[in-house]
Amino acid sequence: MPIIPVNEPLIGEREIEYVSECLRTGWISSAGRFIEEFELKWAAYCGMKYGIAMSSGTTALQAAVGCLGLRPGDKVIMPTFTIISCAQAIIYNGGIPVLVDSDPRTWCMDVAQVRAKVEAEMKKGDGKLKAIMPVHIYGHPVDMDPILELAREYNLKIIEDAAEVHGAEYLSGRNSATPRWKRCGGLGHISVFSFYANKLITTGEGGMVLTDDPAYAEKARSLRNLCFLPHRRFYHTELGYNFRLTNLQAAVGLAQVERMEEIIARKRWMGQAYTERLCDLSQIILPVEEAWAKNVYWMYGLVLTDDLQYDATELAQRLRAESIDTRPFFIGMHEQPVLRQRDLFAGEQYPVAERIARRGLYLPSGLALTEAQVETVCQAMHKVLEGSP
Numbered sequence: 365m366p367i368i369p370v371n372e373p374l375i376g377e378r379e380i381e382y383v384s385e386c387l388r389t390g391w392i393s394s395a396g397r398f399i400e401e402f403e404l405k406w407a408a409y410c411g412m413k414y415g416i417a418m419s420s421g422t423t424a425l426q427a428a429v430g431c432l433g434l435r436p437g438d439k440v441i442m443p444t445f446t447i448i449s450c451a452q453a454i455i456y457n458g459g460i461p462v463l464v465d466s467d468p469r470t471w472c473m474d475v476a477q478v479r480a481k482v483e484a485e486m487k488k489g490d491g492k493l494k495a496i497m498p499v500h501i502y503g504h505p506v507d508m509d510p511i512l513e514l515a516r517e518y519n520l521k522i523i524e525d526a527a528e529v530h531g532a533e534y535l536s537g538r539n540s541a542t543p544r545w546k547r548c549g550g551l552g553h554i555s556v557f558s559f560y561a562n563k564l565i566t567t568g569e570g571g572m573v574l575t576d577d578p579a580y581a582e583k584a585r586s587l588r589n590l591c592f593l594p595h596r597r598f599y600h601t602e603l604g605y606n607f608r609l610t611n612l613q614a615a616v617g618l619a620q621v622e623r624m625e626e627i628i629a630r631k632r633w634m635g636q637a638y639t640e641r642l643c644d645l646s647q648i649i650l651p652v653e654e655a656w657a658k659n660v661y662w663m664y665g666l667v668l669t670d671d672l673q674y675d676a677t678e679l680a681q682r683l684r685a686e687s688i689d690t691r692p693f694f695i696g697m698h699e700q701p702v703l704r705q706r707d708l709f710a711g712e713q714y715p716v717a718e719r720i721a722r723r724g725l726y727l728p729s730g731l732a733l734t735e736a737q738v739e740t741v742c743q744a745m746h747k748v749l750e751g752s753p
Contacts, residue, residue, distance in 0.1 A: 365687040368737050370663075371562040371730035374630075378622065382615035394589075396611030402618040403572065406557070406565075409621060410526075411550030412574040414581035417609035418588060421527045421558025424571035425453035427587045427607060428523050428554045431573075431580040432495055434459045440523070441481050442497040443473035444696035444709075445717040450499055450525060451697045455706070462493070463698055465714035469652050471665070471693075471724075472506040473498055474716070482514050495521040500529040500548050502726065503631070503662035504651065508534055508551050515553075524552030527571075530564035531628040533658040545658070554580050559613075562730065564627050564660060565620040567613035628660055630731055635661030637735065638727065641742035647672045647749045663726040665693065667719075672749075676725040679748065686744035693724035 403415030418424040436458040444463040464477040485493040498506040526549035549555045559570035591604030649667040653659040696717040698709035
């Protein structure tokens, strides 16, 4: 039986049409109509004014943090349970990541711990804490209202990592008289998306910074393009990067923005299809959708219960024997050797993140996944888990 891959993108005729236009006209590098259209339409879709396309989600994070002008030793609060790009962006910009644990239901950052960390940092009186980086995890939004309240209360910036939640929504102001659904990526002062091959919108590699702040937008564009001065090329007063996206890549992304509702519907169908077929297995904890969130199930994750005698690594091996591909959950930043070597997070423990890192994985979740493949995956899960000690 062929392996069911953990992800397979769904490329349509519109993408081919747009890419063919790039090839016919010769606009294949970092200029061309598709870049501007992609930036404008994705920013508008997320409720932001400005979009600045980048070469990856990682470079978008680095540029977004760079817009804040951190000084050496400035701090940014972030979840330990995420990809290393988040911590890396802070460190590369001279900052220090301050970690919080995960919420056991959503696997996103624990907002109660964020408040505790903010208040602890503020008591020091050194003015080092500058920002909070909420990271939406596996398609489910962070509970943003408490974080936005902290930002207002303590004059902090919000760098919203929306790399995994294209099209996901959050009920903002739900305790007010006028609650409103807002799309993730439109909630922070500056936000970041990834368009890697496994994302809801993909450009192969690619990313974008979104913001309503014209100064941040100008800074991000400058950092993206080696900090060339607008009227004096090859003369530099700052150091920047080559983080440019190509017109070819933007063409692929734009075609997908045009069918975003179809993409979200397919992802939500996938999540529901898995839940319906797996909810009878007592050995696993399935992803949730809180009342204040609309999950897009970027990846359909699950966590093994503590009474199962083996971990997610063993489950992955057993599923692989059934021709099912999987991926492990993130490993917390506080357990990363490369960060420990920098004298970060010594002695810190985050039990929720540690547990789900060891007992969590995600199943095949790509847009090209068929109903027959979902059925095959779920049959394999039942075969592997039923009767397991």
